[in-house]
Amino acid sequence: MAVGVKVVARPGSLKQQMYLPAIAEGMGVTFRHFIKNFVGNVTGNRDKTDIVTIEYPEQKKKYPERFRGLHRLMLRDDGQVRCVACMMCPTVCPAHCITIVPEETADGRIEKRPKLFEIDELRCVVCGLCAEACPCDAIRMDTGEHAKPTYRRADAVLDKEELMSRGIKSVAVQGGVGAFWREKPEVANTGQVQSANGSRSGADTVPAQIVPEGPPAGPVVAAK
Amino acid sequence: MAESPVPGSAPAPAADTVTVTVDGHAHTFPKGTNLLEACNQVGANVPFFCYHAGLSSPAVCRQCLVDVKGQPKPVPSCYTPVADKMEVTTNSAKVLDIRRQMLEFTLLNHPIDCPICDKAGECTLQKHYFDWDGKFSRNDGIKVHKDKVVDIGKHIVLDQERCILCTRCIRVCDEVAKSPDLVMANRGDHEVLTTAPGRSLDNPYSLNTVDVCPVGALTSKDFRFAMRAWELVATPSVCPGCATGCNIEVHASRDTVYRLVPRINPAVNKHWMCDEGRFTYKTVRQSRVVAPISGGQAVEWDRALDDAAAGLKAVLDRSPLGVGVVLSAQSTNEDLHALARLAFDHLGVQKAYVAGKDEGWHDDILVSADKNPNTAGAKAIGGGRLRSLADLSRDLKAGSLVALLVLGEEGVLGADPATMPLDKLDTLVVLACHHNDLVDAAKVVLPLTAWAESDGTFTNKLGMVQRIRAALAPAGDSLPGWEALSHLARRLGATMEFTTAKQVFIEARDKHPFMRGADWGRPILPVQLRFANSRG
Amino acid sequence: MHMWETIKGSFEYGHPGFTGLSALIKIVYLMLAFGPGLASILTWMERRQSSLMQDRLGPNRANIGRFKAWGITHFLADALKFMVKEDFVPVKAHKFLFALAPVLALAPALIVAAIIPFGAPLCWGHLTEIVPTGTCGQAVDLQIARLDVGILFYFAISSLSVYGATLAGWSSYNKWAMMGGLRASSQMMSYEVTMGMAVLSMFLIYGTLEPGAMVAQQGYWPWQWGIWGIPTALSFFLFLTAAIAETKRTPFDIPEGEPEIIGYFVEYSGLRFGMFFLGEFIEIVFSSALMVTIFLGGWHLPFLDGLADRVPNIAFVLITHGAWIVKVFLFTGFQLLIRWSLPRFRSDQLMQLGWQRLLPVSIANVLITAGWILYSR
Numbered sequence A: 001m002a003v004g005v006k007v008v009a010r011p012g013s014l015k016q017q018m019y020l021p022a023i024a025e026g027m028g029v030t031f032r033h034f035i036k037n038f039v040g041n042v043t044g045n046r047d048k049t050d051i052v053t054i055e056y057p058e059q060k061k062k063y064p065e066r067f068r069g070l071h072r073l074m075l076r077d078d079g080q081v082r083c084v085a086c087m088m089c090p091t092v093c094p095a096h097c098i099t100i101v102p103e104e105t106a107d108g109r110i111e112k113r114p115k116l117f118e119i120d121e122l123r124c125v126v127c128g129l130c131a132e133a134c135p136c137d138a139i140r141m142d143t144g145e146h147a148k149p150t151y152r153r154a155d156a157v158l159d160k161e162e163l164m165s166r167g168i169k170s171v172a173v174q175g176g177v178g179a180f181w182r183e184k185p186e187v188a189n190t191g192q193v194q195s196a197n198g199s200r201s202g203a204d205t206v207p208a209q210i211v212p213e214g215p216p217a218g219p220v221v222a223a224k
Numbered sequence B: 001m002a003e004s005p006v007p008g009s010a011p012a013p014a015a016d017t018v019t020v021t022v023d024g025h026a027h028t029f030p031k032g033t034n035l036l037e038a039c040n041q042v043g044a045n046v047p048f049f050c051y052h053a054g055l056s057s058p059a060v061c062r063q064c065l066v067d068v069k070g071q072p073k074p075v076p077s078c079y080t081p082v083a084d085k086m087e088v089t090t091n092s093a094k095v096l097d098i099r100r101q102m103l104e105f106t107l108l109n110h111p112i113d114c115p116i117c118d119k120a121g122e123c124t125l126q127k128h129y130f131d132w133d134g135k136f137s138r139n140d141g142i143k144v145h146k147d148k149v150v151d152i153g154k155h156i157v158l159d160q161e162r163c164i165l166c167t168r169c170i171r172v173c174d175e176v177a178k179s180p181d182l183v184m185a186n187r188g189d190h191e192v193l194t195t196a197p198g199r200s201l202d203n204p205y206s207l208n209t210v211d212v213c214p215v216g217a218l219t220s221k222d223f224r225f226a227m228r229a230w231e232l233v234a235t236p237s238v239c240p241g242c243a244t245g246c247n248i249e250v251h252a253s254r255d256t257v258y259r260l261v262p263r264i265n266p267a268v269n270k271h272w273m274c275d276e277g278r279f280t281y282k283t284v285r286q287s288r289v290v291a292p293i294s295g296g297q298a299v300e301w302d303r304a305l306d307d308a309a310a311g312l313k314a315v316l317d318r319s320p321l322g323v324g325v326v327l328s329a330q331s332t333n334e335d336l337h338a339l340a341r342l343a344f345d346h347l348g349v350q351k352a353y354v355a356g357k358d359e360g361w362h363d364d365i366l367v368s369a370d371k372n373p374n375t376a377g378a379k380a381i382g383g384g385r386l387r388s389l390a391d392l393s394r395d396l397k398a399g400s401l402v403a404l405l406v407l408g409e410e411g412v413l414g415a416d417p418a419t420m421p422l423d424k425l426d427t428l429v430v431l432a433c434h435h436n437d438l439v440d441a442a443k444v445v446l447p448l449t450a451w452a453e454s455d456g457t458f459t460n461k462l463g464m465v466q467r468i469r470a471a472l473a474p475a476g477d478s479l480p481g482w483e484a485l486s487h488l489a490r491r492l493g494a495t496m497e498f499t500t501a502k503q504v505f506i507e508a509r510d511k512h513p514f515m516r517g518a519d520w521g522r523p524i525l526p527v528q529l530r531f532a533n534s535r536g
Numbered sequence C: 001m002h003m004w005e006t007i008k009g010s011f012e013y014g015h016p017g018f019t020g021l022s023a024l025i026k027i028v029y030l031m032l033a034f035g036p037g038l039a040s041i042l043t044w045m046e047r048r049q050s051s052l053m054q055d056r057l058g059p060n061r062a063n064i065g066r067f068k069a070w071g072i073t074h075f076l077a078d079a080l081k082f083m084v085k086e087d088f089v090p091v092k093a094h095k096f097l098f099a100l101a102p103v104l105a106l107a108p109a110l111i112v113a114a115i116i117p118f119g120a121p122l123c124w125g126h127l128t129e130i131v132p133t134g135t136c137g138q139a140v141d142l143q144i145a146r147l148d149v150g151i152l153f154y155f156a157i158s159s160l161s162v163y164g165a166t167l168a169g170w171s172s173y174n175k176w177a178m179m180g181g182l183r184a185s186s187q188m189m190s191y192e193v194t195m196g197m198a199v200l201s202m203f204l205i206y207g208t209l210e211p212g213a214m215v216a217q218q219g220y221w222p223w224q225w226g227i228w229g230i231p232t233a234l235s236f237f238l239f240l241t242a243a244i245a246e247t248k249r250t251p252f253d254i255p256e257g258e259p260e261i262i263g264y265f266v267e268y269s270g271l272r273f274g275m276f277f278l279g280e281f282i283e284i285v286f287s288s289a290l291m292v293t294i295f296l297g298g299w300h301l302p303f304l305d306g307l308a309d310r311v312p313n314i315a316f317v318l319i320t321h322g323a324w325i326v327k328v329f330l331f332t333g334f335q336l337l338i339r340w341s342l343p344r345f346r347s348d349q350l351m352q353l354g355w356q357r358l359l360p361v362s363i364a365n366v367l368i369t370a371g372w373i374l375y376s377r
């Protein structure tokens, strides 16, 4: 089988093709900046306005509203875990970092729930597919927090209690659009998949700490 | 698992065929073929819930309605035999509409528990919904609620809400298990499946109801919540539970078996298997010998093989008459052939015995009294030399045996270990899968793969040579018997250059008449059930 | 007493004890103090210089109490970090080769320093006197080994470091590491050819491979240095390109290629990674030193011709050594400038450049040089 090779003619003059003039030019640019900033640093009057560094942790960048942070498990009205151990999230997780062991409950209302729910934040690639896959609004990544650095690997594996400690009550109807959807006349059955009263990013479900404040003015918001 | 053609639907002589036009194309079918099967054989894809190729047709789900020219109303195709010159339409707007409406009826009160329903991913209702309906519910009112999590038998939990009243489970009990344990109660919206008065679903074939249930109404307590169906990988194999040799699929995920389900074989088990057989997977990883043992110490393979060979050689050099071998009715034909070739052809061993599990209960449905999967193979490969365990006991007591090479630890000691004075032996080499008293007494133990980790063949009581396939990676350092024996043979000066089970199979097939005509089959790539469609 | 005299005698100039001791001092100084020392500072300088080039702040936080010095102690913090980090070894890695690889990467980088002259010769016994060039009877070369094979030794040793990269890639039991190792070996072997050709033309000009002799042939005045002249400037360019490719730095960092494969040391952490890291910078230091030696007049201090006739020998030696250090330092800075200005080549472009461009040019260069020499004689 012949592999098709497409030879693309390089445009430009010999000068462009040699790269060397362009390289010299580029190095000239970087060198000029170097000299300017070096001299500025040495003499102590470097022009601060063009410095792009964000001096974390004194300065922090404002995260976009849809920033995917540390996971959390949402709660039912009675404070129990909302997750029904449906295994959608471990199924979809490309990093295999979610471990769930389901259990049956004696409670007549809930048939299945996670006995063990662990997320290995070291393995997580923060793709957000788990939150996307969850049919119950049980797992979210909207905490706005980073996974914390730890001294031991085991500490980066978050267990159910830890994940629930960040959780809040979800206002989505448990089980999604149920038999009663017409009780909410404002929600039309458009035939599109959406939850009846609380789509994923609806304002009433977003926790207080990351309420969007419009697009940040500049890249840097200086801390007090 | 695809629905197989009903037995008897194979091409028959021209006189017994009828010509039927399905969606405008004429096809020929044998007389008496059921119209649903006929349509689906030619790719018309007519959906159904209550029909099952292994059961009678009650035509209760009305999902398989098709138009037959000349009939005033659509007919349930599962209930209609083909007739000559029949003209069937399965895809007209009217048929599709009826199909959708029937689905809507079925789904009217369905709880849609899919996230927590064990059937999700292999659910016929889900599949039909996505294939034929895909609409939001128009149900305004409150759904009828029924009992969930009803314990109806030793192995089974019923969810009455999810039941779509197809009666397949009732028919399995009535027609297969011959034990009418289940009935329908009440009417209309409130109709429910329940156990017959004074009975519970405890027949030896009860778990077949879970397989046939097109939805998640019946779930196996054993499998319940253990693993999502779509994560499982199916490996076709054969049940090791008894001499019937039911064809099964081993459903495993990440090196753990989660369940065994029957695989259709009209000549052996049809669509079914017994409950006992389903649980044979439980022991696969229990108390396994995971490393070679020599002198009570876990050692490397090389060391164990050297010790075993040295022990056997010391006796063989004096006289091959002092050496005996034990064949196991639990081993594959390949392992047995390798042992036979080593012992009888190369070493000149004369004394051979056969061991295996004790006999147990049986019925005339599937279960055999012989609880070993390969008694027929062991007997045929051992041939006339084979003697019983009683003879082994006698020889041991008489002291005429100095060395013993045992393939498979199962049942060698019998019910009373005192009858087997193993301490009289100089050398006891055991190729074993699980720990037991025999393994503890052995001088050298070589770890064997379990049936679910092995490629090979079993011969069932009908003399059929059936293929088993490895669904798991070998536990620990264990090796298949033929491979361990090949290594041992090399150290005993014999040449047995087997590198694959298939080579052993081919050699055994050429040698043993009972295996003639047997087929190794094609290699099967592991396929996750999520890519294998609904099993309902 | 007699014994003492014998021992003392063997440490007099010209005796084995003296030779051995002076060599040891030079080895300790150059290979254990100067090379790794400058390399460590380079690890900080690289980040600092790049930040200045890119209008950033760069590493400026590390400090020892109030001693901050623009964050120069970042390299100490890094060293500390490498030491206390988890030493991770993949389960299926080949343990011995995995441990050997960083050593194989670091050692050749150090050993090549043996041939580099780093100052004018000392005149033993006349340190405080004025010793005009060439009149010293008891000269001690500031060069660890004066080998006639000189530059060839450099090649022989520096090609060994390909084992470090390849073995690291192979023993890690990681496909990315494996790929990185393969890339490293193919790249280093390809560019060695060009490098050799570039040196060959310099050999034609100098008529020697011994670096000390090369330096001696270059004068004090910058226009007397090896770099001037059409063929030698080309050689310099070729050598520099190949040397950067040998050190596997941008734009030739394909074996590492952070966004794609991480490279042969992907499984390394802690001190072992630190060894790779340091080895890379030591390579920069000594390849710079070699280029300074061949092309930039070695330890010759420009504009101060006849200095040897005016200051005491020890002062002259220290001044020339200082000149050498400054040249090497500036040259490493130049290498950093290149590294932070040019984007990475693609793997096929790299091979194309090596075999289809640089190699023909370098062969032509050898021919031109030969012709030039023939003509100018």
Ligand code: SF4
Binding pocket: A089, A092, A093, A094, A095, A096, A097, A098, A119, A123, A124, A125, A126, A127, A128, A129, A130, A131
């Ligand atoms: S964010 Fe992605 S990688 Fe992380 S747990 Fe969720 S699915 Fe897995």
Ligand code: SF4
Binding pocket: A082, A083, A084, A085, A086, A087, A088, A089, A090, A100, A130, A133, A134, A135, A136, A137, A138, A139
């Ligand atoms: S997808 Fe949601 S409900 Fe399902 S297991 Fe994950 S968190 Fe629980």
Ligand code: SF4
Binding pocket: B110, B111, B112, B113, B114, B115, B117, B118, B119, B120, B121, B123, B124, B125, B126, B162, B214, B215, B216, B217
């Ligand atoms: S039976 Fe099928 S449709 Fe019903 S809840 Fe279970 S998976 Fe869903």
Ligand code: SF4
Binding pocket: B162, B163, B164, B165, B166, B167, B168, B169, B170, B193, B209, B212, B213, B214, B215, B217, B218
């Ligand atoms: S339990 Fe299942 S098999 Fe039985 S009637 Fe209901 S749906 Fe059919």
Ligand code: SF4
Binding pocket: B239, B240, B241, B242, B243, B244, B245, B246, B269, B273, B274, B275, B276, B277, B278, B366, B367, B368
């Ligand atoms: S009848 Fe025998 S072979 Fe069949 S499933 Fe039961 S135990 Fe297994």
Ligand code: SF4
Binding pocket: C259
């Ligand atoms: S892992 Fe992804 S986000 Fe993180 S540095 Fe690499 S490329 Fe960037």
